[in-house]
Amino acid sequence: MAYSDKVVDHYENPRNVGTLDKNSEDVGTGLVGAPACGDVMKLQIKVGAGGLIEDAKFKTFGCGSAIASSSLATEWIKGKTLDEAASIRNTEIAQHLSLPPVKIHCSVLAEDAIKAAVADYRAKQPKASEAAE
Numbered sequence: 764m765a766y767s768d769k770v771v772d773h774y775e776n777p778r779n780v781g782t783l784d785k786n787s788e789d790v791g792t793g794l795v796g797a798p799a800c801g802d803v804m805k806l807q808i809k810v811g812a813g814g815l816i817e818d819a820k821f822k823t824f825g826c827g828s829a830i831a832s833s834s835l836a837t838e839w840i841k842g843k844t845l846d847e848a849a850s851i852r853n854t855e856i857a858q859h860l861s862l863p864p865v866k867i868h869c870s871v872l873a874e875d876a877i878k879a880a881v882a883d884y885r886a887k888q889p890k891a892s893e894a895a896e
């Protein structure tokens with residue numbers, strides 16, 4: 764199967780590979796797996812005081828398309844709000860990378876990983892009502 768140039772580029776020069784401290788209050792971690800193939804993706808976000816995602820890292824144990832999707836996802840979410848990041852659709856990722864139909868689930872993994880990281884971050888924050896007390 765032929766990969767697009769963008770997939771090969773992200774695969775060979777993945778952006779933002781690494782790990783953030785998952786115990787830190789300002790870090791959200793998403794760990795998701797694809798039932799279809801068993802590939803696993805970890806995506807982490809670090810949220811700044813202004814509510815913007817100031818850093819993002821990933822580690823993906825998976826195919827080239829999954830690595831490219833997570834690399835692209837970390838690039839896209841930096842500088843965004845949590846809502847903006849969580850609204851990124853896998854179809855945008857798949858389109859940008861020109862993924863063939865059989866590789867669409869790899870981009871779904873990236874969308875799920877972003878959402879999981881955002882949810883994890885939110886779950887760590889004190890509830891608004893408690894904070895007001």
Ligand code: FES
Pocket residue numbers: 797799800801802825826827828829866868869872
């Ligand atoms: Fe499963 Fe790509 S083949 S994530």
